[in-house]
Amino acid sequence: MTAVRETGDAVEADLEGRGSERFDRVLIAVGRRAATEGLGLEHTKARMDGRGFIAVDERCRTADSHLYAVGDVTGEPMLAHRATRQGKVAAEAIVGRPVAYDNVAVPAVVFTDPEVAWCGLTEAQAAHEGRAVKVAKFQWAASGRAATLGRSDGLTKLLADPESGRVLGVGITGPGAGELIAEGALAIEAALLAEDLALTIHTHPTLSESLMEAAESLFR
Numbered sequence: 458m459t460a461v462r463e464t465g466d467a468v469e470a471d472l473e474g475r476g477s478e479r480f481d482r483v484l485i486a487v488g489r490r491a492a493t494e495g496l497g498l499e500h501t502k503a504r505m506d507g508r509g510f511i512a513v514d515e516r517c518r519t520a521d522s523h524l525y526a527v528g529d530v531t532g533e534p535m536l537a538h539r540a541t542r543q544g545k546v547a548a549e550a551i552v553g554r555p556v557a558y559d560n561v562a563v564p565a566v567v568f569t570d571p572e573v574a575w576c577g578l579t580e581a582q583a584a585h586e587g588r589a590v591k592v593a594k595f596q597w598a599a600s601g602r603a604a605t606l607g608r609s610d611g612l613t614k615l616l617a618d619p620e621s622g623r624v625l626g627v628g629i630t631g632p633g634a635g636e637l638i639a640e641g642a643l644a645i646e647a648a649l650l651a652e653d654l655a656l657t658i659h660t661h662p663t664l665s666e667s668l669m670e671a672a673e674s675l676f677r
């Protein structure tokens with residue numbers, strides 16, 4: 458996109474090689490960067506990484522033992538629920554409790570329609586790392602609940618370790634994907650097997666069954 462203009466009740470955008478097109482809305486997501494300058498960190502022993510984020514250990518402590526840092530200033534993934542978890546870890550660490558930010562699954566959701574949600578390993582990451590994974594996909598066209606909602610366009614995807622069957626990643630697209638991904642995060646965090654999801658009774662008719670169905674398909 459090279460230019461954007463408001464034209465009455467629409468937005469006109471110039472697209473490279475495609476001329477101008479009109480849209481109801483334009484969402485500009487340009488990314489974010491660290492805003493750690495001006496905090497006076499240079500007067501402390503805290504260290505920054507190469508991208509301007511504050512380096513912390515698993516207890517959210519900086520290289521300056523009196524300073525803790527949580528949230529976006531500590532880098533990716535820059536998400537509110539990750540910041541909250543880090544905040545709890547830091548608070549407990551400060552009072553001397555044996556805690557660590559050692560979470561393996563930080564779910565992410567794109568709140569579009571349909572919603573897109575994922576956590577853990579993605580197929581693209583697995584391919585990039587040359588890691589073997591079993592992939593199960595359940596099309597919502599086979600979901601009774603999706604049919605009653607008139608939204609059979611969703612998909613639930615499960616990635617599992619081919620040897621152990623451990624759930625490594627979950628991706629969901631469809632209405633409510635942002636809610637459904639919580640089960641995937643729990644499965645990964647608790648090191649559940651795909652079989653555990655397959656053998657867990659899920660309420661019928663709900664979209665949550667799609668996780669059970671995807672897991673079951675790994676054993677067919």
Ligand SMILES: Cc1cc2nc3c(=O)[nH]c(=O)nc-3n(C[C@H](O)[C@H](O)[C@H](O)COP(=O)(O)OP(=O)(O)OC[C@H]3O[C@@H](n4cnc5c(N)ncnc54)[C@H](O)[C@@H]3O)c2cc1C
Binds near residue numbers: 495529537
């Ligand atoms: C448009 C947008 C949409 C987002 N949507 C989501 C979403 O759907 N889900 C999700 O999980 N996350 C979302 N995020 C990310 C989420 O907002 C952040 O991950 C989260 O707010 C991080 O919390 P934080 O406490 O680290 O930082 P912040 O919430 O940014 O809090 C930092 C605070 O420090 C203050 N501050 C900064 N500099 C100074 C200073 N020098 N002195 C004193 N105070 C200072 C700021 O004013 C701010 O109040 C979104 C972010 C953006 C920008």
